[in-house]
Amino acid sequence: MSKKIMVTRPALPPLEEFIPYLEKIWDNKWLTNDGPFHRQFEKELAEYLGVKYISVFANGTLALITALQALRITGEVITTPFSFVATTHSLWWNNIKPVFADIEDVHYNIDPAKIEAAITPQTTAIMPVHVFGNPCNVEEIQRIADIYGLRVIYDAAHAFAVKKDNRSVANWGDLSILSFHATKVFNTIEGGAIVCRDEKTKQRIDLLKNFGFRNETTVIEPGINAKMNELQAAYGSLQLKYMDSYIAKRLKTAALYDSLLKKVKGITCMEVEDGISHTYPYYPVRVKTAEYGISRDDLYFKLQEYDIFGRRYFYPLISDFPTYKGLPSASASNLPVAAQVAKEIVCLPMYAGLEPEDVERICGLIQQFSGKK
Ligand code: T4K
Numbered sequence: 502m503s504k505k506i507m508v509t510r511p512a513l514p515p516l517e518e519f520i521p522y523l524e525k526i527w528d529n530k531w532l533t534n535d536g537p538f539h540r541q542f543e544k545e546l547a548e549y550l551g552v553k554y555i556s557v558f559a560n561g562t563l564a565l566i567t568a569l570q571a572l573r574i575t576g577e578v579i580t581t582p583f584s585f586v587a588t589t590h591s592l593w594w595n596n597i598k599p600v601f602a603d604i605e606d607v608h609y610n611i612d613p614a615k616i617e618a619a620i621t622p623q624t625t626a627i628m629p630v631h632v633f634g635n636p637c638n639v640e641e642i643q644r645i646a647d648i649y650g651l652r653v654i655y656d657a658a659h660a661f662a663v664k665k666d667n668r669s670v671a672n673w674g675d676l677s678i679l680s681f682h683a684t685k686v687f688n689t690i691e692g693g694a695i696v697c698r699d700e701k702t703k704q705r706i707d708l709l710k711n712f713g714f715r716n717e718t719t720v721i722e723p724g725i726n727a728k729m730n731e732l733q734a735a736y737g738s739l740q741l742k743y744m745d746s747y748i749a750k751r752l753k754t755a756a757l758y759d760s761l762l763k764k765v766k767g768i769t770c771m772e773v774e775d776g777i778s779h780t781y782p783y784y785p786v787r788v789k790t791a792e793y794g795i796s797r798d799d800l801y802f803k804l805q806e807y808d809i810f811g812r813r814y815f816y817p818l819i820s821d822f823p824t825y826k827g828l829p830s831a832s833a834s835n836l837p838v839a840a841q842v843a844k845e846i847v848c849l850p851m852y853a854g855l856e857p858e859d860v861e862r863i864c865g866l867i868q869q870f871s872g873k874k
Contacts, residue, residue: 506863508783508812511683512747512853514739522735531731534711538734549741550662551669552696554703557734558710561658561680561693563727565591567709568676568695569626570725571702572652576623581611582820582831583839584630588656589819592628600624601820601830604839607772608635609785609846612838616645619830626652631660631670632815633771633783633848634686639665639673654678657696661687662748664778671696681737686751686782687744689737692729747853751781754855758784761864765871767793783814784851787842794872797845803870809863811850816843 522538531537539557547555558564569578569591578592582601592599602615611629627646629637637655646653653674657663661679663670671677681692695706708715713724729737762768769787773779788797795803801811818839820831833840849863 503808505808505810506850506855506859507810508848508850509684509852510854511688512740512743514736514743519736519739522739523732526731526735533728533730535707535728536731536734538731538738539729542729542734542738545738545741546694549744550671550696551664552671554697554700556695556697556703556706556710557689557729557737558693558695558727559729559733560691560727561678561682562587562591563710563725564678564680564693564695565654565656566594567706567725567727568654568678569595569597570709571695571697571706572626572654572675574626574652574654576625577621578626578628579611579616579619579624580628581630581632581839582818582836583609583632583815583842584656584819585658585815586819586822587658588628588630589825593824598623599825599828599830601825601828601836601839603836604632604842605638606838606842608632608637608774609839609842610635610637611642613638613641613645616642620649620651624649624651626654628654628656630656630658631663633785634659634661634663634780635771635773636660636663636665636670636673636777639670643673658682658685658693659782660780661685661782662744662778662780666776667778669696676702681733686748686780687737687740689729689733689740692733692737748780750853750855751851752779754851754857754860755779755781755784757857757860758849758851758864761861762786762867765793765864765868767791767871768867781851783848785814785846785848787845788847789845795870797847800867800870801847804863804866807862807866809850809866811847813843813846814848816846818843 657677658680681689710727713722
C-alpha cells in the first residue's frame with residue numbers, strides 16, 4: 502500500500518520554536534482582544550506583503566462578511582461562480598443579491614467583458630476572486646468600476662504574497678480579503694485578513710470585528726466577533742519566518758509538474774503571465790477528454806486508486822448549489838465557460854512538503870492513464 506497523497510498538507514513551523522511564543526502567552530495571560538502578538542503580527546504581515554493597512558481576522562469568511570459591512574454594500578454584487586462557496590455566502594449573509602458573470606478561459610477569473618452587461622441600477626460592487634492565485638484583470642475591472650461608481654472587493658484568499666509588477670495584488674480594489682486557512686500557502690490554522698487603503702477604513706474594520714466597541718461604554722455600530730486570537734497571531738508571526746522557503750519549494754514543485762506534464766496530450770497546465778510572482782497555492786490542470794482519452798472524472802478517480810487525492814476545485818459551480826441556482830444569472834446559458842471549466846479541472850497535490858519523487862509518480866500515472874478507459 503502506498504502512502505496517501507492529499508491535495509495539500511499544511512506547512513508547520515518547528516514545534517520547539519513555537520514553545521517560547523506559548524510561554525509568553527502563558528506568562529502574560531492575554532489570549533485575545535488586540536493583544537501584543539495580534540499587534541506584532543499585523544505589523545509584520547503588512548511589511549511582508551508590502552501593504553499599508555491590514556486587519557487580521559479569525560478566518561477568511563468573516564473577513565469577507567465584514568468587508569461588505571465596512572463599505573456598506575447593499576443591493577446586487579457582481580461576482581464569479583467559479584470559487585469556493587464562501588465568496589457568495591458572504592453576500593448572502595449580508596442580504597446582498599449575488600449576480601454571476603462568466604469567467605475567462607485561461608485563468609478562470611471573472612471575465613471583465615461580462616461585467617458591464619450584468620450591471621443594473623441596484624449594483625453597488627464587484628467581488629472578483631484571484632482564482633488559484635492568478636491575478637484578475639485588475640486594470641479593466643477598475644476601469645469599469647470607475648465608470649459606474651462601483652466598489653471593488655477582491656477575494657484574494659488564494660493570492661497570499663502574489664505580486665504583479667513587483668506590487669502585492671492585495672493593493673488593488675477598495676479592499677482585498679486573504680485567507681490563512683490550514684490549506685492555504687500561508688496558514689495560521691484558521692485565519693484571514695482585510696487589506697485596506699487608509700487608516701480610517703482600518704479603524705472601522707477593527708471596530709466591526711470587535712462588536713463595534715469604541716471603548717468600554719461606547720458601541721458605535723453593530724459589529725461581530727471576528728478577532729484573531731493570540732495563539733493564531735503568535736503562530737502566524739513564526740510562520741512568516743518560513744514563508745520564503747515554503748514558496749520556493751512550491752515553485753520548484755510547479756516547475757517539475759510543468760516539465761513532466763507538458764508532453765501529455767490533452768492535459769493543460771496553468772499559465773502564469775509575465776510580471777507575476779506566483780506562489781502556487783494550487784496546481785490545477787485541465788483535462789480535454791477528446792485528446793487525453795479519458796475524462797477529468799476518470800482521471801480523478803483513477804488517481805485515487807493509487808492513493809492520490811486531488812480535488813475538483815471548483816466543481817460544482819457555486820451557481821449550481823440549491824441556494825443560488827434559482828437566480829437568473831445562475832443559468833447554464835449565462836455561464837458557459839465556467840460550466841466547461843468546472844467539468845475539466847482538477848487540482849493535483851501541491852504543498853511545500855511534497856517530494857519530487859511523489860510528483861514524478863503522479864505524472865507517471867497521468868501519462869500512463871492517457872487513452873485508457
Ligand atoms: N474565498 C476563497 C476563494 C476560498 O478558497 C476560501 C477558502 C475562502 C474564501 C474562505 O476562507 P476561510 O474562511 O476558509 O479562511 C478548503 C478550506 O476549508 C477552505 O479554506 C478553502 N477556501 C477551500 C478551497 O478548501 P475543503 O472542504 O476542500 O477542505 P478539506 O478539509 O477537505 O481539506 C482539503 C485537504 O487538505 C484534505 O484532503 C487534507 C488537507 N488538510 C486539511 C486540513 C483542514 C490537512 O492536511 N490538514 C488540515 O488541517 O475546503
